Amino acid sequence: MEVFVVSLLNGLVYGMLLFMLASGLTLILSMMGVLNFAHASAYMLGAYFAYTISQYIGFWPALIIAPVLCGLIGAGIEMWGLRRVHQNGHIAELLFTFGLALLIEKGVQMTWGLLPVPYRVPELLDFPLFKIYGTQFPAYRAFMLLISALMFGAIWLGLTRTRIGLVIQAALTHPDMASALGHNVPRIFTLVFAAGTALAGLAGVIGGNYQVTEPAMAFTMGPIVFVVVVFGGLGSLSGCFIASILMGLIQTFAVVFDVSLADLLAKFGFVVTSSTPFAEILTVTLPRIGALLPFLMMVLILVFRPRGLMGTRDT
Amino acid sequence: MMLEVRDLHAFYGKSHILQGVDLSVDQGEIVSLLGRNGVGRSTACKTIMGLVPPAGQINFKGRAIAGLRPDQIAHLGIGYVPEDRQVFPGLTVRQNLELGLKRAGVVGRWKFEDVFKLFPNLGERQDNPAGVLSGGEQQMLTMCRTLMGDPDLVIIDEPTEGLAPKLVEQVGTLLDEIARRGTAILLVEQKLTIALKISRRLYVMGHGRIVFEGTPAELAANAGVRKEWLEV
Numbered sequence A: 001m002e003v004f005v006v007s008l009l010n011g012l013v014y015g016m017l018l019f020m021l022a023s024g025l026t027l028i029l030s031m032m033g034v035l036n037f038a039h040a041s042a043y044m045l046g047a048y049f050a051y052t053i054s055q056y057i058g059f060w061p062a063l064i065i066a067p068v069l070c071g072l073i074g075a076g077i078e079m080w081g082l083r084r085v086h087q088n089g090h091i092a093e094l095l096f097t098f099g100l101a102l103l104i105e106k107g108v109q110m111t112w113g114l115l116p117v118p119y120r121v122p123e124l125l126d127f128p129l130f131k132i133y134g135t136q137f138p139a140y141r142a143f144m145l146l147i148s149a150l151m152f153g154a155i156w157l158g159l160t161r162t163r164i165g166l167v168i169q170a171a172l173t174h175p176d177m178a179s180a181l182g183h184n185v186p187r188i189f190t191l192v193f194a195a196g197t198a199l200a201g202l203a204g205v206i207g208g209n210y211q212v213t214e215p216a217m218a219f220t221m222g223p224i225v226f227v228v229v230v231f232g233g234l235g236s237l238s239g240c241f242i243a244s245i246l247m248g249l250i251q252t253f254a255v256v257f258d259v260s261l262a263d264l265l266a267k268f269g270f271v272v273t274s275s276t277p278f279a280e281i282l283t284v285t286l287p288r289i290g291a292l293l294p295f296l297m298m299v300l301i302l303v304f305r306p307r308g309l310m311g312t313r314d315t
Numbered sequence B: 001m002m003l004e005v006r007d008l009h010a011f012y013g014k015s016h017i018l019q020g021v022d023l024s025v026d027q028g029e030i031v032s033l034l035g036r037n038g039v040g041r042s043t044a045c046k047t048i049m050g051l052v053p054p055a056g057q058i059n060f061k062g063r064a065i066a067g068l069r070p071d072q073i074a075h076l077g078i079g080y081v082p083e084d085r086q087v088f089p090g091l092t093v094r095q096n097l098e099l100g101l102k103r104a105g106v107v108g109r110w111k112f113e114d115v116f117k118l119f120p121n122l123g124e125r126q127d128n129p130a131g132v133l134s135g136g137e138q139q140m141l142t143m144c145r146t147l148m149g150d151p152d153l154v155i156i157d158e159p160t161e162g163l164a165p166k167l168v169e170q171v172g173t174l175l176d177e178i179a180r181r182g183t184a185i186l187l188v189e190q191k192l193t194i195a196l197k198i199s200r201r202l203y204v205m206g207h208g209r210i211v212f213e214g215t216p217a218e219l220a221a222n223a224g225v226r227k228e229w230l231e232v
Helices: A002-032 A039-056 A059-086 A090-112 A139-161 A163-173 A175-180 A185-207 A217-232 A237-256 A261-267 A286-304 B041-049 B070-076 B093-100 B112-118 B120-124 B135-148 B165-180 B192-198 B216-221 B223-230
Strands: A128-132 A135-138 B003-012 B015-025 B030-034 B055-060 B078-081 B153-157 B184-189 B201-206 B209-214
Touching: A002 A039, A002 A128, A002 A135, A002 A139, A002 A163, A002 A185, A002 A217, A002 A237, A039 A059, A039 A090, A039 A185, A039 A217, A059 A090, A059 A185, A090 A217, A128 A139, A135 A139, A139 A163, A139 A185, A139 A237, A163 A175, A163 A185, A163 B093, A175 A185, A175 B070, A217 A237, A217 A286, A237 A286, B003 B041, B015 B030, B015 B041, B015 B184, B015 B209, B030 B041, B030 B192, B041 B070, B041 B078, B041 B153, B041 B184, B070 B078, B078 B135, B093 B112, B093 B135, B112 B120, B112 B135, B112 B165, B120 B135, B135 B153, B135 B165, B165 B184, B165 B192, B184 B192, B192 B216, B201 B216, B201 B223, B209 B216, B209 B223, B216 B223
Parallel strands: B030 B184, B030 B201, B078 B153, B153 B184
Antiparallel strands: A128 A135, B003 B015, B003 B055, B201 B209
């Protein structure tokens, strides 16, 4: 039970962090058709910016400034890069964002070095919030949950209650129609791209000190975020939300349940020994393949339900 | 002339879809663009609207609009209703209409009440997602959404396609109402019924060009054109 509650909370924290990244990516992908490989790079930049800013003026200003910087970079990339490349088709865009991701990684390595930087949780939040069954729950994780929940609320209100949100929703399904009705769709694209990168940056600010701030963090986070987007379905923020939380929980729970197929078979009275065929595979424990589970789910959903959980069109 | 199109060409990749189209629409006039499927009528609409890159001359209210973005063209006063009923499925009926407005809360010749009076179904379902409406209701919503932007000229692409006869009649009523309020219409149709009844002038398109231009009476008298370019 104790393992369950703690893992549930941790899974939720991780899931919300994933959602902060995936929500931007899913909007960009469904609206503009751009598979943005550099999205997780904004996450990394957010963490590094926050690290540097907090050395000078502290964590709290960094919480605002770092995402804004990421958003501005995103707007620049969209206006002066993507928009031109877009005319040459999706392959060109894909290669463009891929190149960008590599450039940002090298840039980060040259600026901040190859080793992880000591980006730490602010002192104010560096205490255990409560104890359940002898395990401490850090206050910072609660703070992460709070920030993600606030952000989720803000996105939802923005998309459903404001006119610009309605135009974004309209442009998600029918960009040409939205534009023919007099809405400046390229400007909406820039806005969405900037907001998406700013969100990824924010995820970096609050996730970089929870995990590790290092040059490889973009390339470890990137694929998982893609899985979430595909799994949740294109064009659906609710699907994206569910997929994020699910993925967060799966990854957290996979680490704590030390079971294998052999254990399962043993329950049915079938004992696996080293001479059983495929014994190597049958005795692999869940934590060892935990990192693979998201990709397994992506492959399965692409084959059996290409629209994802709640998508409005095929991936 | 309010809209004047001269020697308009358009391409999809390497296929030359519009091969020099000339047409014009005057203020408050109803003009129909007829022709079989695939002759380029829809492409002509999209090209005028800026959704397909144009080559040639398009003037609207004396201003060259070829090369402008669709939203700029819309703000100059051209409305466009596509053939495939592009309602925004996740938004409510009312939100769909709101997005037809060029500026939040600024209505012109068409008000929400006008739409709901003409089509009570839309009024009853104004808080439902547009995606659950029937095909006919979606067609009416698409037309009314464009009208909310108060265009001076509205390009309507095959509004009666796939509609039951009773709904075709409703489309006819709406077209009459649009004209009565002084908005010019460029109507793309395949069927002759409505077009002959309401248009002042007609164009017939074939193979990316205009092959006939005249009044409904002239087209009715010209069996050759109808046989070669219209009848299936």
